[in-house]
Amino acid sequence: MSTQYKNHPAGAKAFNKNPERVSWHDKALWFVREKRDKATHGIPEWEELREIAAQIKAHTLSHLDKYLLQFEEQAQANGIHVHWAKDAQEHNDIVLSILQKHNVKNVVKSKSMLTEECSLNPHLNQHDIDVVDTDLGERIVQLAKEHPSHIVLPAIHKKKEEVGELFHEHLNTEKGATDPTYLTRAAREHLRDKFLQADAAITGVNFAVAESGGFVVCTNEGNVDMGANLAPVHIACMGIEKIIPKVEHLGVFLRLLARSATGQAITTYSSHFHKPKGGKEMHIVLVDNGRTEQLSRDDFRKSLNCIRCGACMNTCPIYRRSGGHSYTYTIPGPIGSILSPGKDLKKHSSLPFASTLCGSCSDVCPVKIDIHTQLYKWRQIIMEETNYDPAKKLSMKMAGKAMGNPKLFKMISKVGNTFLKGPRVLIYNPLNTWGIKRELPVPTQTFDDWYKKNNS
Template structure:
C-alpha cells in the first residue's frame, strides 16, 4: 500500500477556500477559548505537570492498575473482557450482541471503536448501528470517518449538513439553522434510541480504585446509550486507566478547558455497574498499546486524553482538514500515534508538521508532541520509509555541505535563480517553492565573497 499523501490531500482541501477558511477560524477560536479558560486557573501549569505525572505513574504500573480495576468492576457486577487487538475486540462485542439476539445498537462517540473499525464489522453481520453523537451521526450518514476527535464533522458547514440531511431524512435543504438541523437529527435518531436493545459507549477515564468508567459528552448521548437499553457495552483502551477518583478531578479540570475552553462538559457521567435487571460489559483493549508502551522514545503518546487541543492549535491541521491524514487519529497526536499501527501507510505523516512546538505547549498532559514528530522522522529513515529521491538529494546536500570547496563552487557558480535554491529545497516536486511564492534572488556576491573582497589582507585571500 502506498503511504497516505497528506500533502496532496491537504492541497485538495485548500483548493476549497470556504471550508478551509471556516475550519481555520473555528479551531483558532477554540484555541483562544482554551487560552482564556487556562488563564482563569492560576495553577494551570501545575495541573498539567500533575496530570502528566499521574499518567506516567499509571502507565509505569499499568498491569497492577488494570487488575485492580478488573477486580473492582467485577465486584460491582460488571463483566470484564480483555481484547488483544481490534479483531478480538470486535468479535467480543459481536458475540455479546449475538448471544442476546440483538439487531440494533446505539452508540456514543468512541475513537477506539473507530480505530477498531467496529461499525463495518457489525454491519457486515447484520447489526444496525446508530451513532448518537450529532457530529458522529453526520459522518456516519455521509459515510466519512471523523475529521476531528472532538468535533467529528467540524470540517462541514451547516450548508453541507442541510444538504446531507435533506438527502437522508428529506428535511429542508435550504434551512441551515443549526437548531433546526439538530432537531432533524433528534427526530430521526430518538426512535432508534428508544427502541434499541443494546447501547455502547467509549470511556474517557477508567478508574482503578472504584471500577468506574467515566464518559464526558455535551449531548448526554452517552447517558442515553448506556441507560435506555438493558445492555451496556463499554470499550476502553487500556491506557485510559487512572488510579483514583481524586486523580480523576485533575483530568476533568483539564479536559474540557483544553478541548473547547468550557470549564466542564454538560455531562460527566460515571458508570459503576449495571442497573437493576440490566447488564454491563467493559472491554479493555490493547491493540498495539503494550507494544507502544515498550517504545523508549514514544510511549509518552499513551498519556493522551483525546482533548484535541493539539489539533486546534496546529497551523497545518487547520489548513489541511482532519480527513487529509487518512487516519483515525489526526493532527499532531495522530502523527505520533498512527505510525505505531502501520509504519508504511503513515510514513509521510511525520513530515506534515513545521515542528513549531505549539502542540506540546497546549497538551494538558505535557506530551512532547513536536519532539516525537522529529523522532519519528528519524525512525522513518531507519526503517527505509523515506523516498528514494529525497534520500538521494540529501546525500548530495551532505556531500556539498561537508566540503568547503564544493560548497564554494556550488554557491558561487550558479547563475539562475531557480538553480540557486538549495538542493534540499527542490528535491521532489520540481520548483514546488515557486508554485505560490517567488523564488529569492541570489545576491551578486555571497557573504563569503564579500568577506574575501573587503576584509582579507592580500596574503590571506589565496587560501579562501
C-alpha cells in the first residue's frame, strides 16, 4: 500500500526528494488548471453560476432531511431499494449483505471516493469477493496496491513508464511499452472481461435528485454504464450531501463540474439512473459517516457544498508540489484539509497548516466553499484543543505578550537584530529552518532609529 506519512511536512519532504517528479507533477496539474481557466472564461456568467450553485447547496443543506426523505420516497416508487448507513461500517455491511444475498463473487466498481473513504474494498476482499476498479486511473492504483492521489485523476502521480511496468507485470503488455494508446487498449481489453464476468456493479453518485428519485453519475470512460448495465445488481453509494432538490438544478451543476474538473464543457458520459431494468436490482446506500456532524458546525458546514471536482487540488501550489499521498486523508488537497479535521482532529492536525492561505482554492471552487477561511478556523481549533506543535504554541504566546508591550518588544527586537549581525556559523544553525536553503535578511539601521534622528 502507499506509505502513510505521519504528517504533511513528512510526506512533502519525501515527495521533494525527487525534484524532477515535482516539476512534472506540478506541470501536469497546472495544465489542467489552465484548461479549466479557458473553459470557465468561455462562460461570461461563470461567477453568477457559482453563486446560484452555492445558494442551491445552502438551501439544500438547510433542508437536508426533507430532501433526503423525498428522494427515498421517489426512488422507492421507482423500484430502487434505499438503504441508510450512519457510518463506514454500516455502509460496508449493507453492501456486503446485498452481495452475499445474490452470491456475488465478482464486483466491478467505478469512481467512488465514498467507497475509498469507507475502505469498502478490503472489507469485501475479506469476505472472498473480488472487486475491480474500472476507472483506468483507479485500476492503475489498485494494481499498484496504492490509494488514489487525486479525486479526479487518481493515478496522476504515476508516470507512463511506471504504468507500463505495472501493466507488463499484471496485464502481459510488452516489456518497456509506454505508449499511452497501447496501454489504454490493453487496460480496456482486460476490463471488458471483468465487466462481462461481474455479478454486481458498484458505482458512486455525483448528484441525486430529490424530486425524481433518480441519480446521475459522471465519467469520461463510460465504465459506470458498462458496469451498471451489464451486471444483474447495481449498488450506488452516495454521501448524503450529494442530494439536489430538482432536475433543473443539474443544469447548473453539470456545467460547473466538468469545466472545473478537467476543462471539458461536460463529462463524456453523464448517466441518469432512475429504475432497475426488468429482472435486475438497483440499490442506493445513503451514507452519513460524519456528514451530519459537519453540518452542525456553523463554520464548516459549507464544506458539504463540495461536488468533488478536484479544482482546488489542481490550483493548490502546495498540492502540486507535495502530491496527494502527502496528505493523511483519503481526500487530499485543500478540500480534504477542511473535511478531515472534523473526522479525526489529532490525526489530521497538520493538514490545515499545509497551506499559505493564498486563497486560490476558494476562488477556483465552483460551489464557493470558503476553503482558506475554513483552514484558518481549523488552525485555531487545532492549536486550542490538541497538543499539535507545542513549541510553536509557546513561542506564539511569548511573542504575543511581547507585542502587547512596546518597550519589551523594541528591546527584544534589538537583541534579535544584534544576533543577526553576529557570526554566520551561529545564525545558520540546524534549528534555523529558514536558513537551510535561504539567506536571512541582513539588518541595518532600523526605521525607528532613522525616524527618531530625522523627524523628531
